[in-house]
Amino acid sequence: MAEEERVSESLGNSEKDELIPNRSNVKSSNSGWTLWLVYTAAVIVLGSSFQFGYGTSCINGPEKDIRDYFSKHSSFSSLMWSTAVAIFAVGGMIGALFGPVIADSLGSKRTLLLNNLPALLGSLMMFFSYHAKAPSLLITGRLVFGFNSGVNTVVAPVYLSEIAPIRLRGALGALNQFGIVTGILVGFIFGLKQMLGTENGWPYALGFGFVVAILQILTLPFCPRSPRYLLLKLDKEPETVQGNDDEVK
Numbered sequence: 612m613a614e615e616e617r618v619s620e621s622l623g624n625s626e627k628d629e630l631i632p633n634r635s636n637v638k639s640s641n642s643g644w645t646l647w648l649v650y651t652a653a654v655i656v657l658g659s660s661f662q663f664g665y666g667t668s669c670i671n672g673p674e675k676d677i678r679d680y681f682s683k684h685s686s687f688s689s690l691m692w693s694t695a696v697a698i699f700a701v702g703g704m705i706g707a708l709f710g711p712v713i714a715d716s717l718g719s720k721r722t723l724l725l726n727n728l729p730a731l732l733g734s735l736m737m738f739f740s741y742h743a744k745a746p747s748l749l750i751t752g753r754l755v756f757g758f759n760s761g762v763n764t765v766v767a768p769v770y771l772s773e774i775a776p777i778r779l780r781g782a783l784g785a786l787n788q789f790g791i792v793t794g795i796l797v798g799f800i801f802g803l804k805q806m807l808g809t810e811n812g813w814p815y816a817l818g819f820g821f822v823v824a825i826l827q828i829l830t831l832p833f834c835p836r837s838p839r840y841l842l843l844k845l846d847k848e849p850e851t852v853q854g855n856d857d858e859v860k
Contacts, residue, residue, distance in 0.1 A: 644779065651774055651834040652783055656790035658827030659723055659767040662730060662820055663760040664794025669820075670696060670753070672802015673813035677749075680810060684744040695750045699757035706761020711769075713762070719770035719837045722762065723827075730759040730824035738818030749817075756820060773837040 670677070674692075681687035706729075714722040736752030771783040798816075802808040807816035 647835065648775065648779070652771060652786055654827060654830045654834055655723070655767050655771055656786050658823060658831065659726075659763040660787045660790025661794040661797075662823050662827075663763045664791040664796075665798045665823070666699060666756050666760045666794075666820060668795045668798030669801060669816050670699075672799055673808040673816060676808065676810045676813050680741070680813075681744070681746045681749075685746060687746050691746050691750070695746070695753055698750055699753045699760070702754040702757020702759075703761035703764065706758040706763075707765050708761075710762035710765040714766045714769065719766050719773060720831065720834060722766050723770060724831050726759055726762045726766070727824040727828050729755045729762075730820050733757075733759060734818045734821035734824065738814045738821070741814035752817075759820075759824075770837060774835055 678687065678692055681691075710722065710726075713725075717725070733752045733754075733756030736748050736755065738752075740746065740748035740752060768784060768787045771787055772780045775783045800806060801816045801819065802813075807813060
């Protein structure tokens with residue numbers, strides 16, 4: 612009897628880890644795209660994946676205007692410019708290290724929501740570096756914005772995979788990559804001379820991440836919590852099962 616109880620407990624834990632409710636009355640044809648899944652995917656892809664791609668490329672287009680501007684108002688060397696560009700990756704590495712730890716504690720949804728704070732702060736610092744004529748503010752803003760992108764890189768795809776039906780996880784993973792390359796493209800477009808890549812326009816190009824962060828702050832609260840977090844961290848099985856029921860209806 613003891614051996615049978617151990618086997619039964621092991622099977623139960625396995626089901627909990629997989630987060631696949633064992634309900635024979637649910638048909639696989641009902642586990643496809645739903646309104647809330649499309650909404651949530653759009654919020655994450657456009658608010659997190661896009662943000663990372665945009666931050667990567669937005670500074671490249673108006674390079675000459677930025678360097679000329681700061682050179683006229685302060686001592687701005689090639690080393691400082693290289694630092695302003697490369698420090699984004701340093702912030703990204705820090706964010707990528709801390710992102711999973713924060714997500715494990717707060718859940719993926721709350722982590723992405725709070726992660727908009729460094730995006731807001733970094734965008735404002737880069738924008739006001741123009742008015743303050745302070746290259747150090749630009750460099751610091753890039754570092755803070757890079758932290759936001761690092762967290763987005765590791766947490767956003769995990770959240771998408773957690774809320775998606777099994778057969779759609781690959782598709783949502785591809786959407787994450789699509790959001791990144793779209794952000795890179797838009798960053799280059801905004802950096803054109805015909806857009807914001809001018810002496811007076813580059814602060815708006817670098818500060819555009821503020822708008823993206825505000826939009827996600829307004830829309831992300833309506834997205835579902837991660838079923839895996841609800842079950843394994845909060846031990847809320849009824850809410851987890853209800854979430855899966857709503858997803859497949």
